[in-house]
Amino acid sequence: QQQVKQSPQSLIVQKGGISIINCAYENTAFDYFPWYQQFPGKGPALLIAIRPDVSEKKEGRFTISFNKSAKQFSLHIMDSQPGDSATYFCAASSMMDSSYKLIFGSGTRLLVRP
Amino acid sequence: GAVVSQHPSRVICKSGTSVKIECRSLDFQATTMFWYRQFPKKSLMLMATSNEGSKATYEQGVEKDKFLINHASLTLSTLTVTSAHPEDSSFYICSARRDSNYNEQFFGPGTRLTVL
Numbered sequence: 432q433q434q435v436k437q438s439p440q441s442l443i444v445q446k447g448g449i450s451i452i453n454c455a456y457e458n459t460a461f462d463y464f465p466w467y468q469q470f471p472g473k474g475p476a477l478l479i480a481i482r483p484d485v486s487e488k489k490e491g492r493f494t495i496s497f498n499k500s501a502k503q504f505s506l507h508i509m510d511s512q513p514g515d516s517a518t519y520f521c522a523a524s525s526m527m528d529s530s531y532k533l534i535f536g537s538g539t540r541l542l543v544r545p
Numbered sequence: 546g547a548v549v550s551q552h553p554s555r556v557i558c559k560s561g562t563s564v565k566i567e568c569r570s571l572d573f574q575a576t577t578m579f580w581y582r583q584f585p586k587k588s589l590m591l592m593a594t595s596n597e598g599s600k601a602t603y604e605q606g607v608e609k610d611k612f613l614i615n616h617a618s619l620t621l622s623t624l625t626v627t628s629a630h631p632e633d634s635s636f637y638i639c640s641a642r643r644d645s646n647y648n649e650q651f652f653g654p655g656t657r658l659t660v661l
Contacts, residue, residue: 463648466598474652
């Protein structure tokens with residue numbers, strides 16, 4: 432019930448295209464859903480995050496769509512660029528959990544071809 | 546804002562020696578910090594949760610006597626790998642939770658440990 436399932440494992444997109452990464456969860460107590468971007472040899476960087484009281488959040492070319500009833504959320508990268516090539520992790524946590532642990536998905540390796 | 550540093554970024558040591566890794570939140574206070582280990586092309590594996598002024602909480606299967614964690618201030622946590630062996634070679638990453646209504650966690654750049 433603590434798992435966050437992420438798909439696809441890898442994704443190849445042409446420059447200018449839309450990259451879509453999906454995550455699903457079971458624990459209905461989760462109330463915070465961040466996305467992290469990680470380049471090789473670097474630590475993950477917080478990209479964008481959403482709370483379940485909204486269905487969509489947009490920051491620049493990055494959008495999170497959230498479907499509470501389906502217990503799914505996704506990251507959309509519009510106008511994908513070669514510089515977006517990285518590994519993306521979704522995560523979830525519950526403020527009711529005083530440990531503040533983030534439960535991570537397995538990651539998606541994105542390659543944006545020029 | 547929300548910058549987390551780690552030192553060293555890379556360390557090579559001989560088997561049997563101890564290595565200390567520092568994690569600092571540079572522009573915010575972090576009551577809670579986390580230590581992760583990441584294997585190549587894998588997700589982040591939580592090792593332990595570090596709380597300022599109290600003992601760390603270790604995940605199942607993580608040896609607390611091997612991975613010593615100290616969180617002496619609101620901006621500094623340290624991870625000491627004691628009597629390191631080649632199987633401890635990995636990428637170690639810390640994160641710091643910024644106290645707020647959200648569980649915002651910011652990661653350090655990571656430390657690559659190689660044990661010969």
